[in-house]
Amino acid sequence: MRATVLGAGSWGTALGLVLADNGHQVTMWDIDTGVLDAIAATQENTRYLPGLPLPPTMGSSPDIGTALAGAELVVVAVPSPVVRLVGQQAAPHLAQGTWICCVAKGVETDSLKTMNEVLEDVLPIPMQPYLAFLSGPSFAKEVAQRLPTAVTVAARWEHAARRVQEAFATPVFRPYTSTDVMGVEIGGCVKNVIAIAAGVAEGLGYGANARAALVTRGLAEISRLAVARGANALTLDGLAGMGDLLLTCSSVLSRNFRVGLGLGHGKTLEEVQAELGQVAEGVVNARSTAAMAERWGVDMPISDIVHQMLYRGLAPADAVPLLMSRAMKPERY
Ligand SMILES: NC(=O)c1ccc[n+]([C@@H]2O[C@H](COP(=O)([O-])OP(=O)(O)OC[C@H]3O[C@@H](n4cnc5c(N)ncnc54)[C@H](O)[C@@H]3O)[C@@H](O)[C@H]2O)c1
Incomplete structure (x- = not known):
């Protein structure tokens, strides 16, 4: 599967590694081109996860359209206050049927909408059933070090949760599914x-x-x-x-x-x-x-x-x- 991670910080990079370990081709995108340049030059996220080599199946692009071209799974790993903005930027580049997994934790300060509700606002209605939300006890550093971790993937449409679960499941990363998006x-x-x-x-x-x-x-x-x-x-x-x-x-x-x-x-x-x-x-x-x-x-x-x-x-x-x-x-x- 081709996966794109929006947000090349600690958590986006750690989850990119999980996906790459699982055999997926991963492209990282971020507003901070310095982080992306470092990944391209050294195959390492020297800013957020220094000392952990990234496999050759993990690349980066500073252009969101290029990064999302052909993506079958998109991971939204930017801080919660910018999820709406990044969702708006990504929406025109997403093909119908792309699985979207948000991993930002937070609720919008003005609207009090959860991240799932924010993404539902900015994505076309036919794409909303493909939305999932991943959360749980997971420090990025430990995940990147391949230490055993279990998380929950919640989606209104159970099939979406199962599809994202499958994409992320490795011998050391174990996602469970839920349909209670609000609770998660x-x-x-x-x-x-x-x-x-x-x-x-x-x-x-x-x-x-x-x-x-x-x-x-x-x-x-x-x-x-x-x-x-x-x-x-x-x-x-x-x-x-x-x-x-x-x-x-x-x-x-x-x-x-x-x-x-x-x-x-x-x-x-x-x-x-x-x-x-x-x-x-x-x-x-x-x-x-x-x-x-x-x-x-x-x-x-x-x-x-x-x-x-x-x-x-x-x-x-x-x-x-x-x-x-x-x-x-x-x-x-
Ligand atoms: N770090 C963890 O262990 C961890 C674990 C679980 C969940 N999370 C969640 O993941 C989300 C990201 O956290 P993190 O720890 O990776 O943060 P981080 O600060 O390490 O990285 C955030 C990244 O987002 C980028 N970014 C910021 N604004 C942007 C914009 N407008 N457009 C594009 N990119 C932008 C930054 O440049 C940075 O690279 C948060 O919501 C956090 O709650 C983090």
């Missing part, structure tokens, strides 16, 4: 916000009890929001919910966790982001999550606290007393 997308978006809270707790020196409480209560509020938006609560018990949340809240490989860690250490958001030098989508997702909680009338105390820390000047040290002093309630409500 909300899990992937909001876990980034909870990861910031977990990083803050770590930075403040709180212990393992606090982290376990944040993960568990974080999952409870993610599930409440997902169900309010039409998802199946059971989806959030799976790889794209609990799985991804556990991963993101427990490793400094997560950019979102590192943002929280920096805030907990007393740095400003600007300082932390400058040090990171890469996208930490939880910072954007915190805005969309707060807006979703309001629009769908869902109680999301941890996400609300993160939003207040990022955008309303709440000091990290004041966050826990706020959470702990909320009205007592049953565990499930």
Whole structure:
């Protein structure tokens, strides 16, 4: 199969490697031609995955039309805030029947649309059944190192999920399928916000009890929001919910966790982001999550606290007393 990956960052390159390992011919495209030039010159993504050689079946093109010519599978691996733009640029070059797999995690800040809904907006109606969404506990670096990983591929049309599952399945990369696109997308978006809270707790020196409480209560509020938006609560018990949340809240490989860690250490958001030098989508997702909680009338105390820390000047040290002093309630409500 000919596959094109839009976004030659960490995750796009790691997934390109999975596809190449599976025997597919892969073309990478990105707005940053420097990254593409490096791939062409060295067969390595020196910026995002240095030291990992890319096979000869992985190439690159700076022209989106050339990159998409003849593509049977397109992976959308740009940050969520630019998925609409990249989808609009790609749409005129896509042949009917091309499988489209979005791997960006997030919800549009203004429209509160998920990435699947954003792509449905910009793609012609006959192409929409071919859309799938891949998510789950998967650090790009570990995938690129061929460490065992399991993910979920969700699509409204089950056949699309199965087709994308087949394209990606290798002995070390195991995709499961789901038809609950909303559940998988909300899990992937909001876990980034909870990861910031977990990083803050770590930075403040709180212990393992606090982290376990944040993960568990974080999952409870993610599930409440997902169900309010039409998802199946059971989806959030799976790889794209609990799985991804556990991963993101427990490793400094997560950019979102590192943002929280920096805030907990007393740095400003600007300082932390400058040090990171890469996208930490939880910072954007915190805005969309707060807006979703309001629009769908869902109680999301941890996400609300993160939003207040990022955008309303709440000091990290004041966050826990706020959470702990909320009205007592049953565990499930
Ligand atoms: N890194 C991971 O481990 C990981 C795992 C799962 C999912 N994701 C998701 O994958 C998406 C991409 O993350 P990443 O880690 O690869 O980010 P990254 O910052 O490593 O790479 C993003 C790439 O997108 C490119 N880009 C930005 N704006 C663009 C535009 N307008 N047009 C074309 N290209 C553009 C950048 O130049 C960069 O090469 C995110 O939504 C993230 O949540 C990442």
